[in-house]
Amino acid sequence: MPAKDPLPYVAARVPARAAGTLRIVTWNINSVRLRIDLLKKLAKDSDADVICLQETKATNDVFPAQAIEAFGYPHQHYQGDKGYNGVAILSRVPLADHGRRLWAGREDSRHVEATLPGGIELHCLYVPAGGDVPDAKANPKFAHKLEFLDHMAEYWGGADARAKRVLVGDLNVAPFETDVWSHKQLLDVVSHTPPETTRFAKILACHGWIDATRQLYPEPQPIYTWWSYRNRDWRASDRGRRLDHVWVTKPLGSRVRGIYVMKGARDWPQGSDHVPVVLDLATA
């Protein structure tokens, strides 16, 4: 018997969705209009019930809603900005209670939420990347990112942790040592600096969030969901980071049936630099 591979990575298609499970996929698509055909492929390959997107880079008037409905996702809730940001929840099951929140005092499109059948509250979030310099005084984008993370702790700290709640998205933080290819070399690189990782831990703790990926695949197993475009051979250099996250509240912790990181999607022609992450959740 070969050793069991503990990685959540899948090269091609994810396992068939089991009866009685809801499949939610999150993907930083880096332009929904450029990658509409890859979105269709993701829908087909993953058999997702719900797809959450970040960095759609499309205002609502140009969002490809009809094309997405045509391949099976008529229930949609999206919010976009011109050229940047943009988030979407696309579903083949009905959505209720559509909402969005503004974070860190900005009007940008970084969050949408909706309620799924069974009363599961789903949040799709895109945390600011934070620029290049990890100094809040010298770099306003980093200051904005820290403020955004502080706001998350404040908001979730005041929310009812007994709710059935899922949060997915590109959180732009690789919180643990084995969430990056080199902990030492990235301690000073935005996404893995102590001001970010300590805030990340605080947000998880203040709401009793469960990091579903790490619940199933604990440290020190390295897990990455993003590999930079700026590498000749992303797979050979493997300088990845885990920036895309799946969180659930405690009432859903025992319902997590699977997590899959669709690593093969990094090789899709003209693909995103992020790969989709799949959550299988038992419906009861």
Added chain:
DNA sequence: ATGGTTGTGCGACAA
């Protein structure tokens, strides 16, 4: 390698 690549939209930015 104070590099490198990609997307938006047509010049810088953001990532």
